[in-house]
Amino acid sequence: MNLEWMAWTLPTAIFFITIICILIAMTTWQIISPCIKRRGFIPLSTTRGDRLFIGLLSSAYIHLAWLGLTNFTIWIAFVFSLVWMGVVMRWG
Amino acid sequence: MNKWEDNKAWFLVLPVFVIVAFSAIIPLMTVVNYSIQDIFGPGERVFVGLEWFKEVLGDPRLHEALMRQFLFSGLVLLIEIPLGIGIALLMPKKGWGASLSLVLMALPLLIPWNVIGTIWIVFTRPDIGLLGSFINGMGIPFDHTASPTQAWITLMLMEVWHWTPLVVLLAYAGLRAIPEAYFQAAKIDGASAWAVFKYIQLPKMRGVLTIALLLRFMDSFLIYAEPFVLTGGGPGNTTTFLSIYLVKIAVGQFDLGPAAAFSLIYFLIILLLSWLFYQVLQNAGKGDA
Numbered sequence: 001m002n003l004e005w006m007a008w009t010l011p012t013a014i015f016f017i018t019i020i021c022i023l024i025a026m027t028t029w030q031i032i033s034p035c036i037k038r039r040g041f042i043p044l045s046t047t048r049g050d051r052l053f054i055g056l057l058s059s060a061y062i063h064l065a066w067l068g069l070t071n072f073t074i075w076i077a078f079v080f081s082l083v084w085m086g087v088v089m090r091w092g
Numbered sequence: 093m094n095k096w097e098d099n100k101a102w103f104l105v106l107p108v109f110v111i112v113a114f115s116a117i118i119p120l121m122t123v124v125n126y127s128i129q130d131i132f133g134p135g136e137r138v139f140v141g142l143e144w145f146k147e148v149l150g151d152p153r154l155h156e157a158l159m160r161q162f163l164f165s166g167l168v169l170l171i172e173i174p175l176g177i178g179i180a181l182l183m184p185k186k187g188w189g190a191s192l193s194l195v196l197m198a199l200p201l202l203i204p205w206n207v208i209g210t211i212w213i214v215f216t217r218p219d220i221g222l223l224g225s226f227i228n229g230m231g232i233p234f235d236h237t238a239s240p241t242q243a244w245i246t247l248m249l250m251e252v253w254h255w256t257p258l259v260v261l262l263a264y265a266g267l268r269a270i271p272e273a274y275f276q277a278a279k280i281d282g283a284s285a286w287a288v289f290k291y292i293q294l295p296k297m298r299g300v301l302t303i304a305l306l307l308r309f310m311d312s313f314l315i316y317a318e319p320f321v322l323t324g325g326g327p328g329n330t331t332t333f334l335s336i337y338l339v340k341i342a343v344g345q346f347d348l349g350p351a352a353a354f355s356l357i358y359f360l361i362i363l364l365l366s367w368l369f370y371q372v373l374q375n376a377g378k379g380d381a
Contacts, residue, residue: 004134004135005122005134006118006121006122006125007122007125007126007129007131007137008125009125009128009129009139011128012121012124012125012128015124016121016124044371053367057360057363057364057367060360061360061364064145064149064357064360067142067145067146067149068146068149068150074142
């Protein structure tokens with residue numbers, strides 16, 4: 001199958017493979033140990049999947065804000081987002 | 093029965109997953125791929141990293157289009173929600189009048205969106221349009237293709253005419269679902285019409301009004317066909333909303349890279365708003381009697 005029209009690049013392939021791996025890992029985790037809704041510092045009762053979604057969406061906004069407001073390397077935003085994801089998943 | 097047997101039902105939704113994959117996920121992946129490259133043609137592309145995102149985020153025309161979009165959606169909600177409730181309250185409760193009102197209300201919703209734009213172009217033309225020539229005949233100069241204010245007024249009129257019926261139908265359904273016993277109790281207590289509305293009808297309509305509010309906000313935020321046909325984003329850029337500006341970049345200028353980056357930012361805005369509204373809807377549903 002010719003996928004040239006999709007214009008794949010290595011960074012985007014890594015990005016989507018990571019997303020797919022996260023989804024598979026979360027599904028497996030849910031089957032092995034189903035989660036219960038809980039309330040953390042986010043003012044909502046959230047499941048593990050909710051916290052993943054909130055973490056990913058806020059990480060996207062962190063990257064956009066970084067790009068729009070600063071001229072520093074995007075990797076700083078990436079590291080900050082990873083820390084933020086960890087905080088949301090654990091205490092969110 | 094164990095949980096593995098129950099999970100077999102997931103195979104029934106497999107066709108939907110396949111359709112969504114082809115219609116949404118694969119195009120989305122392609123857009124992500126385009127957003128970090130300069131696309132010259134099939135097989136001719138250069139990796140540019142996050143350059144397009146930086147360019148689009150600093151584009152003042154995008155900021156202006158976003159502000160216009162929020163203003164438009166805000167005005168739509170401020171006008172359509174109270175007007176829709178008012179009309180629903182005035183509609184007959186039963187008999188042929190109720191049926192006729194419902195059919196009349198549903199008519200604008202059945203017309204294709206691009207046809208709505210065409211209808212309003214003809215209706216508001218300053219020379220031969222019924223509304224346009226009438227206003228000009230009264231001595232008030234009217235030409236929505238020349239005046240930004242008149243373009244906005246015409247656009248709002250068209251939008252209100254087209255979509256208020258949706259709010260009316262939802263509010264009417266909410267009103268009809270209130271048990272008669274509430275009104276009988278209010279009558280015994282000598283409650284005024286305003287008190288009945290404030291303490292019975294409005295709280296009982298909370299669920300449907302939340303849905304109406306969310307639908308209207310999302311629809312108005314994504315609006316494209318009607319303003320594109322009516323004003324084409326003009327005069328100047330005064331009615332250029334996000335979707336119109338996006339099409340100008342992608343199709344007009346054929347800048348696929350910046351358009352892809354723009355699309356992803358637009359998608360993230362919609363995703364955030366949808367999620368926030370979903371949370372509001374969930375909480376409203378829980379609190380609804």
